[in-house]
Amino acid sequence: MPEARQPATSRLWPSGGVHLWPSGGTSQQQIHARGHLVYAAQGVLSVHTERGTSIVPANRVAWTPAGFPHQHAAHGHTDMRIVFLPASLARLVPDHPVVFLASDLAREILLALTGPQPRDTAAQARLRRVLVDELHEAHEQPLQLPTPRDDRLRSIAQLLQDNPADNASLTELGRTIGASARTLSRLFHDELGMTFYEWRTQLRVFHALVLLADGHDTTHVAHACGWANPSHFIAAFTKLVGTTPGRHRS
Template identity: 80%
Template sequence: MLVGRQPSSSRIWPSGGAHVWPPGGTSSVQSHQRGHLVYAARGVLSVHTEGGTSIVPANRVAWTPAGFTHQHRAHGHTDMRIVFLPASLARLVPERPAVFLASGLAREVLLALTGPRRRDRAASARLRRVLVDELREADEQPLQLPEPRDDRLQAIARILYERPADNTPLAELGRTIGASARTLSRLFHDELGMTFHEWRTQLRIYHALVLLADGHTTTHVANACGWANPSSFIAAFSALIGTTPGRYRTG
């Protein structure tokens, strides 16, 4: 995958770092010897692994274990914070990539660990333990777009990535690629673990987060992402994100 725009500023140290990304900024494909947490203090991040794309808005924190190949992408002007965990703490969180709902305390600890003020090792270690304790109590809140492997699902994914507002029924999409709605429904269930409607809703929320990060209004985002009216969009967005689009945009 090609590397996009680079960070406009960076601060890196052994236990973490901070990158300010322009819209569309993309890291290299990489892996680390230690697992790490990423948090978007501003903007929206997506974390790409072989398992799919996880969306990380400002009320989520993403965990990538050691050794997992990954890539980050910024949507809107994004302030990305990174915290590496020692093995003693990493063993307390999942052995797979995960996205957690970030409590107010977890967000403050992440900002403290990655802010300009330098703390001694003991103080930083205490904060990391608090952070991991918060994550262990938090619900996993995945906003993930699984990557289809089947050629037929990949063809549908390409259509809807390019046109998220497309309301074409699955049967009609199937006719354009030479597959029945029944076959495609089975593939969505067996390969991605969700229905076509659920997958398309996740895709649309992903695009909605990007547009909101760029400052667009709720009405514009609803129309651009295929909802018939703003009320339907607000309901779907709130169910997945846990807050309304208006509060998310201003928060």
């Protein structure tokens, strides 16, 4: 992570808060005694933990359990909302970092719990319970890019993070780092639970979300992320994010 750049404006209280981040803003690594949800009312967030990096566009909400070291980063000017959950509710959601699809109701509750008008304690408790019920019904979303542990996979990950448009095959990348495609394919499956091509597609969509947040158009983003045909990019993006790049930008 780059050196931390603090939010331009913050409003914090015991149950949550709001950070207004400039594009490129980052937090220090931190650990909380309570698990928390983060939502981007504007912009795109990334959440970094030892498990990997989660990208949080406007139709997602990220959960980080208590005790997990984490950092946040903003892509585009970002309105970050935070809601802490008491232990009685935290035990109803996963014990690992995860990204959920945010229903319309979940988004409205997140905004209400972090809005300018104060609510009494009982009303907040009721809203948090409904929010957790909504998340309990939602499926975990494939918007978390796991971090490789194996040095060979780390080398490939670094090459592709530096240049997401690189279309080298796994065999070609293997030659660069001195490992066979068969070995690397097995490592991706055993360690990350996905194929190399699935992992690279997620990496590219992550990069695309960042570029879209910075205001780039769909054709530019498609080429910058390795798709020669923008329609193929749109299909891959829509499959993972649940909306087209154009609708996401707007």
